[in-house]
Amino acid sequence: xxKKVLVIGGCGFIGSHIVDALLAAGVSVRVLDRRPETFRExxxxxxxxxxxxxxxxxLLEALESVDxxxxxxxxxxxxxxxxDPVADITGNLISTxxxxxxxxxxxxxxxxxxxxGGTVYGVPQHNPxxxxxxxxxxxxxxxxxxxxxxxxxxxEQLGDLSAVVxxxxxxxxxxxxxxxxxxxxxxxxxxxARGENLEVWGDGTVVRDFIYVRDMADICVAALHSDQSGxxxxxxxxxxxxxxxxxxxxxxxxxxxxxxYRNARSYDVPRIVLDIERAKAAFGxxxxxxxxxxxxxxxxxxxxxxxxxx
Amino acid sequence: xxKKVLVIGGCGFIGSHIVDALLAAGVSVRVLDRRPETFRExxxxxxxxxxxxxxxxxLLEALESVDxxxxxxxxxxxxxxxxDPVADITGNLISTxxxxxxxxxxxxxxxxxxxxGGTVYGVPQHNPxxxxxxxxxxxxxxxxxxxxxxxxxxxEQLGDLSAVVxxxxxxxxxxxxxxxxxxxxxxxxxxxARGENLEVWGDGTVVRDFIYVRDMADICVAALHSDQSGxxxxxxxxxxxxxxxxxxxxxxxxxxxxxxYRNARSYDVPRIVLDIERAKAAFGxxxxxxxxxxxxxxxxxxxxxxxxxx
Numbered sequence: 001x002x003k004k005v006l007v008i009g010g011c012g013f014i015g016s017h018i019v020d021a022l023l024a025a026g027v028s029v030r031v032l033d034r035r036p037e038t039f040r041e042x043x044x045x046x047x048x049x050x051x052x053x054x055x056x057x058x059l060l061e062a063l064e065s066v067d068x069x070x071x072x073x074x075x076x077x078x079x080x081x082x083x084d085p086v087a088d089i090t091g092n093l094i095s096t097x098x099x100x101x102x103x104x105x106x107x108x109x110x111x112x113x114x115x116x117g118g119t120v121y122g123v124p125q126h127n128p129x130x131x132x133x134x135x136x137x138x139x140x141x142x143x144x145x146x147x148x149x150x151x152x153x154x155x156e157q158l159g160d161l162s163a164v165v166x167x168x169x170x171x172x173x174x175x176x177x178x179x180x181x182x183x184x185x186x187x188x189x190x191x192x193a194r195g196e197n198l199e200v201w202g203d204g205t206v207v208r209d210f211i212y213v214r215d216m217a218d219i220c221v222a223a224l225h226s227d228q229s230g231x232x233x234x235x236x237x238x239x240x241x242x243x244x245x246x247x248x249x250x251x252x253x254x255x256x257x258x259x260x261y262r263n264a265r266s267y268d269v270p271r272i273v274l275d276i277e278r279a280k281a282a283f284g285x286x287x288x289x290x291x292x293x294x295x296x297x298x299x300x301x302x303x304x305x306x307x308x309x310x
Numbered sequence: 311x312x313k314k315v316l317v318i319g320g321c322g323f324i325g326s327h328i329v330d331a332l333l334a335a336g337v338s339v340r341v342l343d344r345r346p347e348t349f350r351e352x353x354x355x356x357x358x359x360x361x362x363x364x365x366x367x368x369l370l371e372a373l374e375s376v377d378x379x380x381x382x383x384x385x386x387x388x389x390x391x392x393x394d395p396v397a398d399i400t401g402n403l404i405s406t407x408x409x410x411x412x413x414x415x416x417x418x419x420x421x422x423x424x425x426x427g428g429t430v431y432g433v434p435q436h437n438p439x440x441x442x443x444x445x446x447x448x449x450x451x452x453x454x455x456x457x458x459x460x461x462x463x464x465x466e467q468l469g470d471l472s473a474v475v476x477x478x479x480x481x482x483x484x485x486x487x488x489x490x491x492x493x494x495x496x497x498x499x500x501x502x503a504r505g506e507n508l509e510v511w512g513d514g515t516v517v518r519d520f521i522y523v524r525d526m527a528d529i530c531v532a533a534l535h536s537d538q539s540g541x542x543x544x545x546x547x548x549x550x551x552x553x554x555x556x557x558x559x560x561x562x563x564x565x566x567x568x569x570x571y572r573n574a575r576s577y578d579v580p581r582i583v584l585d586i587e588r589a590k591a592a593f594g595x596x597x598x599x600x601x602x603x604x605x606x607x608x609x610x611x612x613x614x615x616x617x618x619x620x
Contacts, residue, residue, distance in 0.1 A: 150453040
């Protein structure tokens, strides 16, 4: 049983919810991140190490006396990774390869890694996408995630590591900032709270798999406590179009806004939905929060933040 | 039609044969490599640039006024890449990503890349291995090759590049030095020429796909002149065991030696043979040299070298 976990990237949007879920499960938590959370004060139960996980010395210190590692840090996002792939490779791939070497040296045998179901497959040949779908990413972000998965697999084959790779879809929920297409729900709600106009690229038929961030945190904790290893899609398992999101946002906010429709962007995959049967069977987990409930919860949180900011 | 080609790694074992085949096809050749060929004087028809392809300035200079690039350089070999994966990523992956950026900037639209059919697939789930076989490498070498393939694919999707990726099996032939398991034929012949004993790891039933290096060079030239793009296995398409090699070497050399059998090595994949139907159909190419003929040619060359060295 895991007693103490290092969460790399634990002050980020998803990481902060993983920390909450670990604490709720009675696990001691240390966080390694570059800066404190944006929307909360530091939690008294958590041991924070502020530093860069690509710095081997800070990583070594952060790994001291932990039983397991939850790695959900990324120095890049999908939409910008192609601008500087070398920085993507250096900041994420090389840093994670160094992490794997340290885990072996320090005899830490459990790792959960947050990969990306939205980018490692590229343009889906079929939907929903299963884990054995070919990997033809069209972003450096996806290529690097795919390469990291392979180094993890190799370490499992050649060493004693037991790892779970979770290919996340698009998480949304409280503490999500303005993060472009991947975080369209957060972006829409923040814009509405500020009285700004919403934009839709294309005709709104682009479909994504949106997962409420607490469901995402739950699968991370389940993976950490499981003796299963391998690669698992982690999404809602259902697709929603941008137009569906607009409808859910209207219902949650009570605002009858009209978005502005812009030209479609050539790099948006038209439709991707993850098949999550493997994760359900392995972890006894399932997403519990509907899109409408999740958007409503997110709206409550955005309103509270908007009020606090005056 | 290609008029001038830059061969990156053109002084290596495989590269030197690609240069020969390009010259025979009437193509102008520039070579970028770190040092001259080991076994030959520089060729008067070839323009040599000596330098490191991971140096962007030397690469820029080498790319000036060429129509196409044949990239067959590697700073690592499969058996040692796991010792320092970070050096593997830096020397090969990052350098090749920089190459792709330069190709785009300099409007060079044709690339042939030598990948590795022996490592990108990992332990085969079936034989012969087709190009759509899952990729689960167990060496950094294979992971880096796989990631390079993905960056090439992405560049084709997002830019104007037309690329052929050739997943080579185990080339052998004249100018092969002592290169361990991947180069077992060269190693055996050199040892025999020096009167040394041959070693077999395990019982000699390990099977590989050995391709005569001139057949390998021919497919590279065919790929360069083709308007096809994509990923292609490049091997003999048939398997030979280490015991088969021992037999062919006995027949070629007329020496009735007995190898020493050592313990099997845990990291040797038991059997891998490439399916080469896709390359045959796309390029009108086929391997022409049988294992026995190739080993005999290689032995003649080793003998000539051994005599020259006195």
